[in-house]
Amino acid sequence: MATIEGLDRMLAGHPFFEDMSERARGLIAGCAANRVFHRGEHLLREGDPADVFYLLRHGSVAIELHAPGRSALVLETLRDGEVIGWSWLVPPYRTQFDARAIGLVRALSINGSCLRDKCAEDSSLGYEFLSRFARLMAERLTATRLQLLDLYGHPSDYAARPAERPLEAPTSPAKPGPSGP
Amino acid sequence: MPSVPHTLPWGHAIADPMTPARYRVDSIRSELTGVFTLGLSPLDEPCGIGFAPGKFSMLYQFGVGEVPISVSGDPDRPEQLLHTIRAVGSVTNALQRLSPGGMLGVRGPFGTSWPTTPAEGADLVILAGGIGLAPLRPLIYRVLANRSRYGAVCIFYGARTPDDILYRDELEQWRGRFDMTVEVTVDRAGPDWMGRVGVVTKLLSAKGFSPPDTIACLCDP
Numbered sequence: 001m002a003t004i005e006g007l008d009r010m011l012a013g014h015p016f017f018e019d020m021s022e023r024a025r026g027l028i029a030g031c032a033a034n035r036v037f038h039r040g041e042h043l044l045r046e047g048d049p050a051d052v053f054y055l056l057r058h059g060s061v062a063i064e065l066h067a068p069g070r071s072a073l074v075l076e077t078l079r080d081g082e083v084i085g086w087s088w089l090v091p092p093y094r095t096q097f098d099a100r101a102i103g104l105v106r107a108l109s110i111n112g113s114c115l116r117d118k119c120a121e122d123s124s125l126g127y128e129f130l131s132r133f134a135r136l137m138a139e140r141l142t143a144t145r146l147q148l149l150d151l152y153g154h155p156s157d158y159a160a161r162p163a164e165r166p167l168e169a170p171t172s173p174a175k176p177g178p179s180g181p
Numbered sequence: 182m183p184s185v186p187h188t189l190p191w192g193h194a195i196a197d198p199m200t201p202a203r204y205r206v207d208s209i210r211s212e213l214t215g216v217f218t219l220g221l222s223p224l225d226e227p228c229g230i231g232f233a234p235g236k237f238s239m240l241y242q243f244g245v246g247e248v249p250i251s252v253s254g255d256p257d258r259p260e261q262l263l264h265t266i267r268a269v270g271s272v273t274n275a276l277q278r279l280s281p282g283g284m285l286g287v288r289g290p291f292g293t294s295w296p297t298t299p300a301e302g303a304d305l306v307i308l309a310g311g312i313g314l315a316p317l318r319p320l321i322y323r324v325l326a327n328r329s330r331y332g333a334v335c336i337f338y339g340a341r342t343p344d345d346i347l348y349r350d351e352l353e354q355w356r357g358r359f360d361m362t363v364e365v366t367v368d369r370a371g372p373d374w375m376g377r378v379g380v381v382t383k384l385l386s387a388k389g390f391s392p393p394d395t396i397a398c399l400c401d402p
Contacts, residue, residue, distance in 0.1 A: 074370040076379045077377045
Protein backbone atom coordinates (compact mmCIF):
# COMPACT_ATOMS: atom_id res chain seq x y z
CA MET A 1 0.00 0.00 0.00
CA ALA A 2 1.34 3.44 -0.87
CA THR A 3 2.38 5.60 2.05
CA ILE A 4 1.43 9.27 2.34
CA GLU A 5 4.99 10.14 1.29
CA GLY A 6 4.59 7.97 -1.81
CA LEU A 7 1.24 9.59 -2.59
CA ASP A 8 2.80 13.02 -2.18
CA ARG A 9 5.41 12.09 -4.79
CA MET A 10 2.68 10.86 -7.13
CA LEU A 11 0.76 14.11 -6.64
CA ALA A 12 3.93 16.11 -7.36
CA GLY A 13 4.38 14.14 -10.57
CA HIS A 14 0.84 14.78 -11.81
CA PRO A 15 0.50 17.80 -14.12
CA PHE A 16 -2.52 19.11 -12.21
CA PHE A 17 -0.55 19.48 -8.97
CA GLU A 18 3.08 19.64 -10.02
CA ASP A 19 3.47 23.37 -9.32
CA MET A 20 1.43 23.35 -6.10
CA SER A 21 3.15 24.17 -2.82
CA GLU A 22 4.56 21.25 -0.85
CA ARG A 23 2.40 22.16 2.11
CA ALA A 24 -0.81 22.08 0.03
CA ARG A 25 0.19 18.78 -1.54
CA GLY A 26 0.83 17.35 1.90
CA LEU A 27 -2.71 18.28 2.93
CA ILE A 28 -4.18 16.72 -0.20
CA ALA A 29 -2.12 13.55 0.19
CA GLY A 30 -4.00 12.88 3.43
CA CYS A 31 -7.22 12.60 1.37
CA ALA A 32 -5.68 10.52 -1.45
CA ALA A 33 -5.60 6.81 -2.25
CA ASN A 34 -4.14 4.75 -5.04
CA ARG A 35 -6.71 2.99 -7.24
CA VAL A 36 -6.69 0.55 -10.16
CA PHE A 37 -9.67 -0.02 -12.49
CA HIS A 38 -10.01 -2.70 -15.12
CA ARG A 39 -11.65 -2.30 -18.52
CA GLY A 40 -15.37 -1.62 -18.21
CA GLU A 41 -15.28 -0.71 -14.52
CA HIS A 42 -16.80 2.61 -13.54
CA LEU A 43 -14.82 5.26 -11.72
CA LEU A 44 -17.96 7.40 -11.35
CA ARG A 45 -21.68 6.78 -11.79
CA GLU A 46 -24.20 9.44 -12.72
CA GLY A 47 -26.40 10.37 -9.76
CA ASP A 48 -24.10 8.92 -7.10
CA PRO A 49 -22.91 11.15 -4.26
CA ALA A 50 -19.91 13.08 -5.59
CA ASP A 51 -17.42 12.34 -2.86
CA VAL A 52 -14.37 11.67 -4.99
CA PHE A 53 -12.37 12.86 -7.97
CA TYR A 54 -9.50 11.19 -9.78
CA LEU A 55 -6.09 12.12 -11.11
CA LEU A 56 -5.35 9.78 -14.00
CA ARG A 57 -1.86 8.31 -13.94
CA HIS A 58 -2.27 5.70 -16.67
CA GLY A 59 -4.97 4.64 -19.12
CA SER A 60 -8.08 6.11 -20.70
CA VAL A 61 -11.51 6.86 -19.30
CA ALA A 62 -14.70 7.60 -21.25
CA ILE A 63 -17.05 10.25 -19.88
CA GLU A 64 -20.54 9.09 -20.83
CA LEU A 65 -24.04 10.44 -20.84
CA HIS A 66 -27.14 8.24 -20.88
CA ALA A 67 -30.62 8.91 -22.21
CA PRO A 68 -33.56 6.49 -22.01
CA GLY A 69 -33.86 4.27 -25.07
CA ARG A 70 -30.45 5.23 -26.46
CA SER A 71 -27.00 3.77 -26.18
CA ALA A 72 -24.51 5.71 -24.12
CA LEU A 73 -22.97 8.77 -25.73
CA VAL A 74 -19.27 9.27 -25.09
CA LEU A 75 -18.75 12.99 -24.54
CA GLU A 76 -15.02 12.92 -24.04
CA THR A 77 -12.13 10.63 -23.27
CA LEU A 78 -9.55 11.55 -20.68
CA ARG A 79 -6.03 10.20 -20.38
CA ASP A 80 -2.92 10.19 -18.21
CA GLY A 81 -2.28 13.54 -16.62
CA GLU A 82 -5.93 14.60 -16.68
CA VAL A 83 -8.52 15.05 -13.92
CA ILE A 84 -11.93 13.43 -13.68
CA GLY A 85 -14.76 14.90 -11.65
CA TRP A 86 -15.61 18.29 -10.26
CA SER A 87 -19.10 17.58 -8.90
CA TRP A 88 -17.53 17.17 -5.45
CA LEU A 89 -16.99 20.96 -5.51
CA VAL A 90 -20.51 22.01 -6.43
CA PRO A 91 -23.69 21.45 -4.36
CA PRO A 92 -25.67 19.21 -4.29
CA TYR A 93 -22.51 17.09 -4.73
CA ARG A 94 -24.02 14.59 -7.16
CA THR A 95 -22.04 13.02 -10.00
CA GLN A 96 -23.26 14.33 -13.37
CA PHE A 97 -21.80 11.72 -15.76
CA ASP A 98 -20.53 8.16 -15.87
CA ALA A 99 -16.78 7.64 -16.09
CA ARG A 100 -15.83 4.21 -17.47
CA ALA A 101 -12.37 2.68 -17.81
CA ILE A 102 -11.59 1.92 -21.46
CA GLY A 103 -8.63 -0.26 -20.49
CA LEU A 104 -6.49 -0.68 -17.41
CA VAL A 105 -6.55 2.57 -15.46
CA ARG A 106 -4.31 3.65 -12.61
CA ALA A 107 -5.42 6.71 -10.75
CA LEU A 108 -5.15 8.62 -7.53
CA SER A 109 -8.56 9.07 -5.95
CA ILE A 110 -9.04 12.15 -3.79
CA ASN A 111 -11.81 12.14 -1.22
CA GLY A 112 -13.88 15.22 -2.01
CA SER A 113 -15.59 15.57 1.36
CA CYS A 114 -12.21 15.31 3.14
CA LEU A 115 -10.83 17.98 0.81
CA ARG A 116 -13.87 20.22 1.23
CA ASP A 117 -13.31 20.17 4.99
CA LYS A 118 -9.64 21.09 4.55
CA CYS A 119 -10.53 23.88 2.10
CA ALA A 120 -13.09 25.24 4.60
CA GLU A 121 -10.41 25.34 7.28
CA ASP A 122 -7.68 26.77 5.05
CA SER A 123 -8.95 29.48 2.72
CA SER A 124 -5.65 29.74 0.77
CA LEU A 125 -5.86 26.02 -0.03
CA GLY A 126 -9.52 26.51 -0.99
CA TYR A 127 -8.61 29.39 -3.31
CA GLU A 128 -5.82 27.38 -4.93
CA PHE A 129 -8.19 24.51 -5.56
CA LEU A 130 -10.98 26.65 -6.92
CA SER A 131 -8.55 28.43 -9.28
CA ARG A 132 -7.30 25.14 -10.71
CA PHE A 133 -10.75 23.64 -11.09
CA ALA A 134 -12.21 26.86 -12.55
CA ARG A 135 -9.53 26.74 -15.25
CA LEU A 136 -10.25 23.07 -15.89
CA MET A 137 -13.99 23.75 -16.14
CA ALA A 138 -13.41 26.65 -18.54
CA GLU A 139 -11.24 24.46 -20.79
CA ARG A 140 -13.84 21.70 -20.86
CA LEU A 141 -16.65 24.20 -21.51
CA THR A 142 -14.73 25.70 -24.43
CA ALA A 143 -14.06 22.23 -25.85
CA THR A 144 -17.75 21.33 -25.52
CA ARG A 145 -18.76 24.53 -27.33
CA LEU A 146 -16.40 23.67 -30.18
CA GLN A 147 -17.93 20.21 -30.38
CA LEU A 148 -21.39 21.77 -30.52
CA LEU A 149 -20.29 23.80 -33.55
CA ASP A 150 -20.20 20.48 -35.41
CA LEU A 151 -17.56 21.81 -37.81
CA TYR A 152 -17.44 18.56 -39.72
CA GLY A 153 -21.18 18.42 -40.33
CA HIS A 154 -22.60 18.61 -43.84
CA PRO A 155 -23.04 22.27 -44.86
CA SER A 156 -26.64 21.61 -45.87
CA ASP A 157 -27.46 20.71 -42.25
CA TYR A 158 -26.68 24.28 -41.27
CA ALA A 159 -27.60 26.31 -44.35
CA ALA A 160 -29.32 29.57 -43.50
CA ARG A 161 -33.04 29.14 -43.96
CA PRO A 162 -35.50 31.96 -44.54
CA ALA A 163 -37.17 33.06 -41.34
CA GLU A 164 -40.50 31.40 -40.80
CA ARG A 165 -43.49 33.67 -40.80
CA PRO A 166 -45.21 33.77 -37.45
CA LEU A 167 -48.65 32.31 -37.29
CA GLU A 168 -51.18 35.09 -37.70
CA ALA A 169 -54.80 35.14 -36.83
CA PRO A 170 -56.93 35.98 -39.86
CA THR A 171 -57.87 39.67 -39.80
CA SER A 172 -60.88 39.27 -42.05
CA PRO A 173 -63.30 36.48 -42.63
CA ALA A 174 -61.97 33.96 -45.10
CA LYS A 175 -63.36 34.41 -48.55
CA PRO A 176 -65.52 31.58 -49.76
CA GLY A 177 -63.52 29.26 -51.98
CA PRO A 178 -64.50 28.26 -55.46
CA SER A 179 -67.57 26.15 -55.49
CA GLY A 180 -67.21 22.55 -56.30
CA PRO A 181 -68.08 21.12 -59.67
CA MET B 182 -1.75 35.81 -82.71
CA PRO B 183 0.43 32.91 -81.44
CA SER B 184 -0.40 31.60 -78.00
CA VAL B 185 2.19 32.47 -75.34
CA PRO B 186 2.92 29.91 -72.65
CA HIS B 187 2.18 31.17 -69.16
CA THR B 188 4.68 30.52 -66.41
CA LEU B 189 3.14 30.29 -63.00
CA PRO B 190 4.93 31.66 -59.92
CA TRP B 191 6.02 28.18 -58.82
CA GLY B 192 7.69 27.60 -62.19
CA HIS B 193 5.17 25.29 -63.80
CA ALA B 194 4.36 26.32 -67.34
CA ILE B 195 1.00 25.62 -68.83
CA ALA B 196 -0.23 26.55 -72.26
CA ASP B 197 -3.16 28.58 -71.06
CA PRO B 198 -4.32 28.63 -67.44
CA MET B 199 -7.83 29.47 -68.61
CA THR B 200 -8.22 26.44 -70.87
CA PRO B 201 -9.15 23.16 -69.20
CA ALA B 202 -7.18 20.07 -70.19
CA ARG B 203 -9.20 16.94 -70.78
CA TYR B 204 -8.88 14.19 -68.17
CA ARG B 205 -10.37 10.71 -68.09
CA VAL B 206 -11.94 9.31 -64.96
CA ASP B 207 -9.99 6.15 -64.10
CA SER B 208 -11.57 5.41 -60.77
CA ILE B 209 -14.17 6.61 -58.32
CA ARG B 210 -13.70 5.49 -54.75
CA SER B 211 -16.39 6.06 -52.19
CA GLU B 212 -14.67 7.28 -49.03
CA LEU B 213 -17.57 8.24 -46.76
CA THR B 214 -21.20 9.13 -47.23
CA GLY B 215 -21.17 11.94 -49.79
CA VAL B 216 -17.36 11.92 -50.04
CA PHE B 217 -15.55 10.32 -52.94
CA THR B 218 -12.14 10.29 -54.59
CA LEU B 219 -11.73 10.73 -58.34
CA GLY B 220 -8.66 9.22 -59.97
CA LEU B 221 -7.93 11.09 -63.20
CA SER B 222 -5.43 10.61 -66.00
CA PRO B 223 -4.62 13.17 -68.67
CA LEU B 224 -5.75 12.89 -72.26
CA ASP B 225 -3.94 15.98 -73.56
CA GLU B 226 -0.68 15.90 -71.55
CA PRO B 227 0.56 12.30 -71.28
CA CYS B 228 2.80 13.04 -68.29
CA GLY B 229 0.12 14.81 -66.32
CA ILE B 230 0.57 18.02 -64.41
CA GLY B 231 3.22 18.19 -61.72
CA PHE B 232 2.02 19.66 -58.47
CA ALA B 233 3.48 20.59 -55.12
CA PRO B 234 1.63 19.42 -51.98
CA GLY B 235 -1.12 21.90 -51.15
CA LYS B 236 -2.09 22.92 -54.69
CA PHE B 237 -5.60 22.78 -56.02
CA SER B 238 -7.15 22.21 -59.43
CA MET B 239 -10.22 23.65 -61.07
CA LEU B 240 -12.38 20.69 -62.03
CA TYR B 241 -14.78 21.43 -64.86
CA GLN B 242 -17.84 19.27 -65.27
CA PHE B 243 -18.85 20.09 -68.81
CA GLY B 244 -22.18 21.81 -69.05
CA VAL B 245 -22.51 22.21 -65.28
CA GLY B 246 -19.66 24.30 -63.93
CA GLU B 247 -16.25 24.41 -62.33
CA VAL B 248 -15.07 24.01 -58.73
CA PRO B 249 -11.71 24.37 -56.95
CA ILE B 250 -10.65 21.07 -55.37
CA SER B 251 -7.38 20.34 -53.56
CA VAL B 252 -5.17 17.67 -55.00
CA SER B 253 -5.08 14.78 -52.54
CA GLY B 254 -2.78 12.27 -54.22
CA ASP B 255 0.93 11.60 -54.25
CA PRO B 256 2.95 14.51 -55.71
CA ASP B 257 5.55 12.00 -56.88
CA ARG B 258 2.94 10.26 -59.04
CA PRO B 259 1.70 13.09 -61.24
CA GLU B 260 0.46 10.67 -63.87
CA GLN B 261 -2.57 10.01 -61.69
CA LEU B 262 -4.35 12.98 -60.26
CA LEU B 263 -6.46 12.27 -57.16
CA HIS B 264 -9.09 14.60 -55.76
CA THR B 265 -11.20 13.81 -52.71
CA ILE B 266 -14.48 15.67 -53.01
CA ARG B 267 -17.50 16.21 -50.82
CA ALA B 268 -20.76 16.44 -52.75
CA VAL B 269 -22.30 19.67 -51.54
CA GLY B 270 -23.47 21.55 -54.63
CA SER B 271 -24.53 21.15 -58.23
CA VAL B 272 -21.01 20.67 -59.64
CA THR B 273 -19.73 18.33 -56.95
CA ASN B 274 -22.97 16.32 -57.11
CA ALA B 275 -22.51 16.05 -60.88
CA LEU B 276 -18.90 14.92 -60.37
CA GLN B 277 -20.16 12.23 -58.03
CA ARG B 278 -22.35 10.88 -60.83
CA LEU B 279 -19.37 10.37 -63.17
CA SER B 280 -18.34 6.83 -64.03
CA PRO B 281 -14.94 5.36 -64.93
CA GLY B 282 -14.23 6.29 -68.54
CA GLY B 283 -16.02 9.61 -68.21
CA MET B 284 -14.31 12.86 -68.98
CA LEU B 285 -13.92 16.24 -67.30
CA GLY B 286 -11.78 19.33 -67.65
CA VAL B 287 -8.91 20.25 -65.33
CA ARG B 288 -7.12 23.56 -64.95
CA GLY B 289 -4.20 24.17 -62.67
CA PRO B 290 -2.50 23.52 -60.41
CA PHE B 291 -3.17 26.74 -58.55
CA GLY B 292 -2.62 28.10 -55.07
CA THR B 293 0.26 28.03 -52.66
CA SER B 294 1.93 24.93 -51.34
CA TRP B 295 2.78 23.48 -47.94
CA PRO B 296 6.27 24.51 -46.77
CA THR B 297 7.97 21.18 -47.33
CA THR B 298 11.42 22.70 -47.85
CA PRO B 299 11.38 25.27 -44.99
CA ALA B 300 10.14 22.50 -42.69
CA GLU B 301 13.21 20.36 -43.30
CA GLY B 302 15.10 19.87 -40.05
CA ALA B 303 12.14 21.00 -37.97
CA ASP B 304 9.47 19.03 -36.14
CA LEU B 305 6.27 18.89 -38.14
CA VAL B 306 2.71 18.99 -36.82
CA ILE B 307 0.00 18.13 -39.33
CA LEU B 308 -3.44 18.89 -37.92
CA ALA B 309 -6.59 18.14 -39.89
CA GLY B 310 -10.30 18.02 -39.28
CA GLY B 311 -12.88 16.12 -41.34
CA ILE B 312 -12.26 16.31 -45.06
CA GLY B 313 -9.42 18.74 -44.31
CA LEU B 314 -7.15 15.72 -44.31
CA ALA B 315 -7.43 15.52 -48.12
CA PRO B 316 -5.32 18.63 -48.92
CA LEU B 317 -2.76 17.49 -46.35
CA ARG B 318 -2.33 13.97 -47.70
CA PRO B 319 0.12 15.02 -50.47
CA LEU B 320 2.23 16.66 -47.77
CA ILE B 321 2.20 13.46 -45.72
CA TYR B 322 3.25 11.43 -48.78
CA ARG B 323 6.08 13.86 -49.52
CA VAL B 324 7.31 13.89 -45.91
CA LEU B 325 7.22 10.11 -45.63
CA ALA B 326 9.12 9.79 -48.91
CA ASN B 327 11.83 12.01 -47.41
CA ARG B 328 11.39 11.07 -43.77
CA SER B 329 15.03 11.59 -42.73
CA ARG B 330 14.85 15.28 -43.61
CA TYR B 331 12.38 16.05 -40.83
CA GLY B 332 12.40 15.86 -37.04
CA ALA B 333 9.42 14.47 -35.17
CA VAL B 334 6.30 14.16 -37.31
CA CYS B 335 2.87 14.21 -35.66
CA ILE B 336 -0.46 13.87 -37.40
CA PHE B 337 -3.50 14.95 -35.40
CA TYR B 338 -6.83 14.22 -36.98
CA GLY B 339 -10.36 14.97 -35.81
CA ALA B 340 -13.61 13.68 -37.27
CA ARG B 341 -17.27 13.99 -36.42
CA THR B 342 -17.82 10.32 -35.50
CA PRO B 343 -15.84 7.08 -35.95
CA ASP B 344 -17.79 6.46 -39.18
CA ASP B 345 -16.59 9.78 -40.59
CA ILE B 346 -12.86 9.09 -40.41
CA LEU B 347 -11.34 9.79 -43.83
CA TYR B 348 -8.55 7.55 -45.20
CA ARG B 349 -8.99 5.23 -42.24
CA ASP B 350 -6.77 2.48 -43.72
CA GLU B 351 -3.92 4.87 -44.35
CA LEU B 352 -4.22 6.42 -40.90
CA GLU B 353 -3.92 2.91 -39.47
CA GLN B 354 -0.82 2.24 -41.60
CA TRP B 355 0.79 5.50 -40.56
CA ARG B 356 -0.06 4.83 -36.94
CA GLY B 357 1.83 1.55 -37.16
CA ARG B 358 5.07 3.32 -38.09
CA PHE B 359 7.70 3.91 -35.45
CA ASP B 360 8.92 7.18 -36.94
CA MET B 361 5.76 9.23 -36.54
CA THR B 362 2.88 9.87 -34.15
CA VAL B 363 -0.70 9.63 -35.33
CA GLU B 364 -3.56 10.58 -33.00
CA VAL B 365 -7.20 10.45 -34.00
CA THR B 366 -10.12 11.87 -32.08
CA VAL B 367 -13.83 12.19 -32.79
CA ASP B 368 -16.43 14.66 -31.56
CA ARG B 369 -19.03 12.03 -30.74
CA ALA B 370 -18.97 8.28 -30.27
CA GLY B 371 -20.87 5.36 -28.86
CA PRO B 372 -19.57 3.09 -26.11
CA ASP B 373 -17.93 0.69 -28.61
CA TRP B 374 -15.36 3.27 -29.74
CA MET B 375 -12.06 2.61 -28.01
CA GLY B 376 -10.31 5.73 -29.27
CA ARG B 377 -10.30 9.32 -28.19
CA VAL B 378 -13.34 11.60 -27.97
CA GLY B 379 -12.87 15.35 -27.82
CA VAL B 380 -11.90 18.31 -29.96
CA VAL B 381 -8.85 17.88 -32.16
CA THR B 382 -7.06 20.90 -30.69
CA LYS B 383 -6.91 19.12 -27.35
CA LEU B 384 -4.44 16.69 -28.90
CA LEU B 385 -1.98 19.55 -29.29
CA SER B 386 -1.95 20.37 -25.60
CA ALA B 387 -1.20 16.75 -24.74
CA LYS B 388 2.14 16.89 -26.56
CA GLY B 389 5.05 19.13 -25.71
CA PHE B 390 6.23 21.12 -28.69
CA SER B 391 8.92 23.72 -28.96
CA PRO B 392 7.27 26.38 -31.15
CA PRO B 393 10.53 27.80 -32.61
CA ASP B 394 11.51 24.32 -33.81
CA THR B 395 8.10 23.24 -35.06
CA ILE B 396 6.15 23.94 -38.23
CA ALA B 397 2.42 23.32 -38.13
CA CYS B 398 0.27 22.69 -41.21
CA LEU B 399 -3.45 22.86 -40.51
CA CYS B 400 -6.58 22.29 -42.52
CA ASP B 401 -10.14 22.06 -41.27
CA PRO B 402 -13.23 21.65 -43.40
